Amino acid sequence: MDELKIAIAGLGTVGGGTVKLLHQHADLLTARTGRRLHLVAAAALEKPADLPLDGVSFFTDARAMARDADYDVLIELIGGANGVALDVVTAALGRGRHVVTANKAMVAHHGLKLAEQAEAAGVTFGYEAAVAGGIPVIKALREGLAANQLNQVYGILNGTCNYILTTMRESGREFSDVLAEAQALGYAEADPSFDIDGIDTAHKLTILTSLAFGTAVDFDKVHIEGIRHVSALDIRSAEELGYRIKLLGIARRTDAGIEQRVHPCMVPISSSIGCIEGVFNAVVAEGDFVGRTLFEGRGAGATPTASAVVADVLDIAAGRRTPTFGIPATALAPLQTAPMDNHHGAFYIRLMVRDRPGVFAGIAAALRDAEVSMESILQRGRAPGETVPVVMTVHDTRERAMRKALERIRAIAEVVDPPHLIRIEAF
Amino acid sequence: MDELKIAIAGLGTVGGGTVKLLHQHADLLTARTGRRLHLVAAAALEKPADLPLDGVSFFTDARAMARDADYDVLIELIGGANGVALDVVTAALGRGRHVVTANKAMVAHHGLKLAEQAEAAGVTFGYEAAVAGGIPVIKALREGLAANQLNQVYGILNGTCNYILTTMRESGREFSDVLAEAQALGYAEADPSFDIDGIDTAHKLTILTSLAFGTAVDFDKVHIEGIRHVSALDIRSAEELGYRIKLLGIARRTDAGIEQRVHPCMVPISSSIGCIEGVFNAVVAEGDFVGRTLFEGRGAGATPTASAVVADVLDIAAGRRTPTFGIPATALAPLQTAPMDNHHGAFYIRLMVRDRPGVFAGIAAALRDAEVSMESILQRGRAPGETVPVVMTVHDTRERAMRKALERIRAIAEVVDPPHLIRIEAF
Numbered sequence: 001m002d003e004l005k006i007a008i009a010g011l012g013t014v015g016g017g018t019v020k021l022l023h024q025h026a027d028l029l030t031a032r033t034g035r036r037l038h039l040v041a042a043a044a045l046e047k048p049a050d051l052p053l054d055g056v057s058f059f060t061d062a063r064a065m066a067r068d069a070d071y072d073v074l075i076e077l078i079g080g081a082n083g084v085a086l087d088v089v090t091a092a093l094g095r096g097r098h099v100v101t102a103n104k105a106m107v108a109h110h111g112l113k114l115a116e117q118a119e120a121a122g123v124t125f126g127y128e129a130a131v132a133g134g135i136p137v138i139k140a141l142r143e144g145l146a147a148n149q150l151n152q153v154y155g156i157l158n159g160t161c162n163y164i165l166t167t168m169r170e171s172g173r174e175f176s177d178v179l180a181e182a183q184a185l186g187y188a189e190a191d192p193s194f195d196i197d198g199i200d201t202a203h204k205l206t207i208l209t210s211l212a213f214g215t216a217v218d219f220d221k222v223h224i225e226g227i228r229h230v231s232a233l234d235i236r237s238a239e240e241l242g243y244r245i246k247l248l249g250i251a252r253r254t255d256a257g258i259e260q261r262v263h264p265c266m267v268p269i270s271s272s273i274g275c276i277e278g279v280f281n282a283v284v285a286e287g288d289f290v291g292r293t294l295f296e297g298r299g300a301g302a303t304p305t306a307s308a309v310v311a312d313v314l315d316i317a318a319g320r321r322t323p324t325f326g327i328p329a330t331a332l333a334p335l336q337t338a339p340m341d342n343h344h345g346a347f348y349i350r351l352m353v354r355d356r357p358g359v360f361a362g363i364a365a366a367l368r369d370a371e372v373s374m375e376s377i378l379q380r381g382r383a384p385g386e387t388v389p390v391v392m393t394v395h396d397t398r399e400r401a402m403r404k405a406l407e408r409i410r411a412i413a414e415v416v417d418p419p420h421l422i423r424i425e426a427f
Numbered sequence: 428m429d430e431l432k433i434a435i436a437g438l439g440t441v442g443g444g445t446v447k448l449l450h451q452h453a454d455l456l457t458a459r460t461g462r463r464l465h466l467v468a469a470a471a472l473e474k475p476a477d478l479p480l481d482g483v484s485f486f487t488d489a490r491a492m493a494r495d496a497d498y499d500v501l502i503e504l505i506g507g508a509n510g511v512a513l514d515v516v517t518a519a520l521g522r523g524r525h526v527v528t529a530n531k532a533m534v535a536h537h538g539l540k541l542a543e544q545a546e547a548a549g550v551t552f553g554y555e556a557a558v559a560g561g562i563p564v565i566k567a568l569r570e571g572l573a574a575n576q577l578n579q580v581y582g583i584l585n586g587t588c589n590y591i592l593t594t595m596r597e598s599g600r601e602f603s604d605v606l607a608e609a610q611a612l613g614y615a616e617a618d619p620s621f622d623i624d625g626i627d628t629a630h631k632l633t634i635l636t637s638l639a640f641g642t643a644v645d646f647d648k649v650h651i652e653g654i655r656h657v658s659a660l661d662i663r664s665a666e667e668l669g670y671r672i673k674l675l676g677i678a679r680r681t682d683a684g685i686e687q688r689v690h691p692c693m694v695p696i697s698s699s700i701g702c703i704e705g706v707f708n709a710v711v712a713e714g715d716f717v718g719r720t721l722f723e724g725r726g727a728g729a730t731p732t733a734s735a736v737v738a739d740v741l742d743i744a745a746g747r748r749t750p751t752f753g754i755p756a757t758a759l760a761p762l763q764t765a766p767m768d769n770h771h772g773a774f775y776i777r778l779m780v781r782d783r784p785g786v787f788a789g790i791a792a793a794l795r796d797a798e799v800s801m802e803s804i805l806q807r808g809r810a811p812g813e814t815v816p817v818v819m820t821v822h823d824t825r826e827r828a829m830r831k832a833l834e835r836i837r838a839i840a841e842v843v844d845p846p847h848l849i850r851i852e853a854f
Contacts, residue, residue, distance in 0.1 A: 021574055021716055031641070031754045032573050128571075134717035136571025143747070144555075144563025146459050147448055147737035214458070272723060275702040289448055290561035290734035293724035296699060297717060307717035310574035320570070320747040327458045 003036040004317045007069050009062040009088045010077035011044035014102055014129070016051055017302030018075060018309050023052040029310070033317040037310075041069040043088075066091040073098040073316055075309060081105035093117045093125065100312040102129035102305050108203035111210065111217035112332065115324035125324050126312030131204045132157060132281040134304025135297035136311060141211040141285060142326045148287025150212040152252040154427075155283035156276050157204040159299040160188050160195040161227050161247040165264075166277045169235045169244070175228065187279070197226035198247065198262040205249030208283065209260050210325045212251055215335040217325070218260075223340045225263035229420050233380065234350055237391045238266050238422075241348070241376075244274045245422065257338035266348055266424045273427055284427070341400040346375070346424035351390045351409065352417040355383050362412045363392070370405035372397045387416055393424065430463040431744045434496050436489040436515045437504035438471035441529055441556070443478055444729030445502060445736050450479040456737070460744040464737075468496040470515075493518040500525040500743055502736060508532035520544045520552065527739040529556035529732050535630035538637065538644035539759065542751035552751050553739030558631045559584060559708040561731030562724035563738060568638040568712060569753045575714025577639040579679040581852075582710035583703050584631040586726040587615050587622040588654050588674040592691075593704045596666065601659045614706070624653035625674065625689040632676030635710065636687050637752045639678055642762040644752070645687075650767045652690035656847050660807065661777055664818045665693050665849075668775070668803075671701045672849065684765035693775055693851045700854055711854070768827040773802070773851035778817045778836065779844040782810050789839045790819070797832035799824045814843055820851065 006022070008015055022029070022039050029037050042053060043062035059065035066074055066088035074092035076099060078085040085103055092099050093114065101107070107114070107127045118125035128138045132155065141153070156162050160182065167178045179196065182188035194200045202222040210217045227247050238245050243266035252259040267274045272294045276282040281299025286292050298304040315321075325332055353359050360377060367374050377392035394402065406419050433449070435442055449456070449466050456464050469480060470489035486492035493501060493515035501519035503526060505512040512530055519526050520541065528534070534541070534554045545552035555565045559582065568580070583589050587609065594605045606623065609615035621627045629649040637644045654674050665672050670693035679686040694701045699721045703709040708726025713719050725731040742748075752759055780786050787804060794801050804819035821829065833846050 017716070025574060025576065028576060029574065031758060032750070034755075134572075134714075135720055136567050139566060139571045140563050143742065144566045144738055145561075145734065146741050147452060147456065147734050149452065149455060272702065275699065287561075287734060289444070289730040291725045291731055293562055293722070295720070295722055297720035303716040304718055307572065307574050307714060311571055314573050315570065318749065320749070322745065322747070323459070328461075331458060 001036050002034070003038045004073060005038050005040045005071045006073050006075060006313065007041035007065055007071035008039065008075040008077065009043045009065060010079070011042060011048050011051065012077065013302045014305045014309070015044070015077040016048060017306035018077065019051045019053065021306045021310050029314065033314055035317045037313060037317060040071055041065050062088045063091065071097060073100060073313055075313070076101040076103060079103055079105070081109040086110060089114060090117070093121055093123065096121045096123055098124045098316045100126040100309055102309055104130040104200065104203040104207065108206040108217055108219040111207065111325070112329060115329035118324060119329050124316050124321060126315065127207070128312045129305045129308035131207050132283055132295070133297065133299040133301065134307040135281060135283065135295045135299070136308065137283045137295045138211065139311070140295055141208065142322050145285055145287050145290055145293065146326065148289050151286045151288065152250065153208045153212040153283065153285045154248050154250040155208070156246050156273065156281050157201045157249050157299065158195050158247060159279035159281055160192070161201070162276065163187050163279045164196070165227065165230065165235070165245055165247065168232060169239065172232055172236070174232045175230055196228060198224040201247060201249045201262045205251060205260060205262055208249065209251040209258065209335065210332065212285065213253065213258055214327050214332060215258065216332040218335040221260055221335055221337045223261040223263070227264050230264050231350070233389055233391070234422060237348070241266070241393065242269055243267060243424065244269050246273060248425070254338045256342045257336040259338045259343060260335070261340065264422050266422055267427055271427045341398070341403070343399040344396060346396050346426065347394050347402050348422045348424055349392050349394070349406070350420045351415055352387050353390050354414040354416060355386055355388045356414055359412070359414045362414070363409055366408035366412065367394065367405050369408060370401050372401050372405045428463050429461070430465045431500060432465050432467045432498045433500050433502060433740065434468035434492055434498035435466065435502040435504065436470045436492060437506070438469055438475050438478065439504065440729045441732045441736070442471070442504040443475060444733035445504065446478045446480065448733045448737050456741065460741055462744045464740060464744060467498055468492050489515045490518065498524060500527060500740055502740070503528040503530060506530055506532070508536040513537060516541060517544070520548055520550065523548045523550055525551045525743045527553040527736055529736060531557040531627065531630040531634065535633040535644055535646040538634065538752070539756060542756035545751060546756050551743050551748060553742065554634070555739045556732045556735035558634050559710055559722070560724065560726040560728065561734045562708060562710065562722045562726070563735065564710045564722045565638065566738070567722055568635065569749050572712055572714050572717055572720065573753065575716050578713045578715065579677065580635045580639040580710065580712045581675050581677040582635070583673050583700065583708050584628045584676050584726065585622050585674060586706035586708055587619070588628070589703065590614050590706045591623070592654065592657065592662070592672055592674065595659060596662045596671070599659055599663070602655065602657055623655055625651045628674060628676045628689045632678060632687060632689055635676065636678040636685065636762065637759065639712065640680065640685055641754050641759060642685065643759040645762040648687055648762055648764045650688040650690070654691050657691050658777070660816055660818070661849060664775070668693070668820065669696055670694060670851065671696055673700060675852070681765045683769045684763040686765045686770060687762070688767065691849050693849055694854055698854045768830070770826040771823060773823050773853065774821050774829050775849045775851055776819050776821070776833070777847045778842055779814050780817050781841040781843060782806070782813055782815045783841055786839070786841045789841070790836055793835035793839065794821065794832050796835060797828050799828050799832045
């Protein structure tokens with residue numbers, strides 16, 4: 001029987017899961033493709049004892065494997081935008097071999113160049129596993145919804161952040177407390193910055209933007225805010241207002257260009273995206289013919305990610321080809337982003353103010369002067385002379401007007417901290 | 428430029444939407460495939476004046492078009508399991524042409540034979556539009572999740588039923604009243620039986636079963652119950668118990684075979700499937716590696732269905748091939764279904780009883796004698812001597828035990844109507 005020779009670089013969590021899947025489902029995968037998927041080589045710093053690697057050539061140097069081993073497909077699961085990961089991928093494509101990766105950082109930073117290299121060589125550069133783990137959302141955007149012009153794509157793309165925000169809501173506890181617990185449980189990294197500061201979400205969003213709008217991936221043009229400043233009070237206020245707080249990556253077509261932004265959002269509790277809780281991810285794509293579609297599943301972990309990695313390998317084995325980002329890489333347009341100042345929407349603002357008569361009047365005047373229309377304002381608790389939180393919401397307005405209003409509010413003597421702002425999305 | 432010649436049989440709602448999509452997105456579709464998608468022929472009883480059909484050969488006889496026109500792909504949008512629809516599809520496949528259809532009844536009844544015919548001829552038989560409208564769920568099951576062994580697939584597959592059940596909940600009104608309104612609004616057919624009696628859902632479920640388990644489509648083996656018997660009281664009781672009522676199609680692997688059933692279910696309000704409201708459809712697929720995934724979108728209508736039809740055409744244009752039901756049709760196993768009697772789960776039961784002392788004791792004894800464990804029982808209202816509804820829930824049990832208990836309950840003198848049963852699914 002015809003076989004497809006596979007080399008795998010990186011045998012960590014996802015690499016181990018992928019080896020196990022290829023081993024456990026060998027017959028199923030052959031039934032689906034008519035070919036035997038044959039793991040011929042693997043590279044890691046140390047050979048794990050618990051993986052079925054009998055008869056597999058083992059390398060401690062992934063670069064040497066990429067250069068010297070005899071394979072049809074290289075699976076890159078080392079991670080990191082540059083370094084070894086980029087070297088082995090470049091080497092494999094340079095040899096005219098297919099590449100499959102789960103490496104969102106690499107695709108976000110070098111996706112255009114790698115797509116050009118793969119397409120020039122007539123091979124596949126697959127990255128289904130790089131976005132939203134096991135959810136086949138790359139395939140959905142690139143093939144399933146390919147008859148549509150997409151108007152927006154957005155999603156919960158980081159399970160760690162969604163777990164933290166869900167746990168904050170369920171327990172009423174503060175961010176730092178829940179983060180520490182998530183770290184202890186292994187749901188968050190020792191250095192959590194990539195997740196909680198929105199970088200990981202931004203990596204994934206650049207890929208979705210490219211697929212949705214036919215533009216070159218451009219990580220430098222993402223507006224990024226993380227979730228460190230979301231407080232238990234914000235979560236409680238959101239609930240009372242009928243919202244949930246989610247870290248979203250949003251790519252949206254507007255008259256001023258494409259918005260590409262990552263930040264905490266208030267979304268209606270009753271919306272599809274508002275229902276997604278815990279470590280689950282979800283991506284919403286809105287097309288001109290299909291309307292709104294949503295794809296939900298586990299966004300990380302060994303087995304969901306392995307499912308996506310092997311799905312790409314199956315496409316290669318079956319000879320199914322799609323341009324890397326939906327249209328040929330040479331045809332991708334430069335990304336023209338809309339300035340954040342131009343964003344139009346509703347806002348939630350949290351202030352710390354000294355509880356004195358006349359504070360509300362000052363805030364209301366500041367909003368009026370910036371031509372921002374207030375929807376609600378609420379002082380949380382009463383403590384004359386002390387500092388108390390005030391939360392308010394404003395109707396749809398330009399972000400530049402909102403910023404101007406916040407500057408004026410900050411100048412009020414009774415306002416003691418910089419105001420915190422969370423955008424409201426009325427999905 | 429290389430072109431793909433398309434003939435379309437049927438210019439009703441979906442046919443019209445498909446013609447408009449091909450016309451409006453001609454450049455986009457060419458960018459994605461490198462080929463021009465050229466509509467060369469169309470067949471309908473009358474030529475619609477509002478469609479861009481300049482230069483398209485028009486036929487009033489779809490069979491003649493299928494037999495005589497020069498095309499690469501025939502799109503069948505006539506509908507019906509047999510008759511003209513089946514004739515044109517068989518004729519096109521017989522000529523070695525690709526076929527794309529939205530016809531779930533035809534796939535449910537003749538899918539195996541048509542798949543064998545297509546695969547023998549080396550052409551595609553595409554039916555993405557036959558299940559869940561615009562949601563690319565066929566592609567997800569057949570390719571995106573193809574690395575998994577699936578344990579169950581279930582979904583809300585009929586927008587009319589979900590609209591009726593959602594409206595009943597929101598308005599508190601009875602089924603017949605809401606159905607009449609849905610018919611007046613055009614959301615339900617004049618003869619609504621296919622939708623509300625679960626036939627349409629069953630057609631779609633047979634297709635999902637085949638894809639999920641590698642078995643031949645087998646419509647005769649679906650257990651089917653519709654939603655006619657769901658009352659406003661059931662909906663209210665479900666809400667109080669923390670459930671929503673949904674008409675689900677469920678295909679599940681069990682030790683006794685594959686369950687393939689369509690019936691109203693109580694599902695937790697907080698579950699993903701419980702959040703799907705109105706005309707939206709959703710499919711949940713659970714794989715051994717990926718875990719639970721959910722796909723949501725519009726399940727019907729001209730433009731979502733056209734999106735799915737053209738997605739199949741794009742796969743053909745790009746040369747992407749997959750076996751019709753995931754593995755070669757000749758390798759599909761006969762479907763071995765588990766008997767419904769063997770189903771294991773929790774149940775909700777609604778009774779009408781005469782309000783007399785001792786009724787509850789009789790019911791409790793009947794359950795005990797059938798070894799069914801009661802969870803709750805509640806008389807709705809008090810009217811001594813009159814007929815009042817009683818609702819109860821029981822813990823997980825075999826369906827055969829439940830049926831035996833219901834027989835005993837029916838034999839109680841104070842129980843005036845046959846009991847109504849709704850299965851509870853703890854997704």
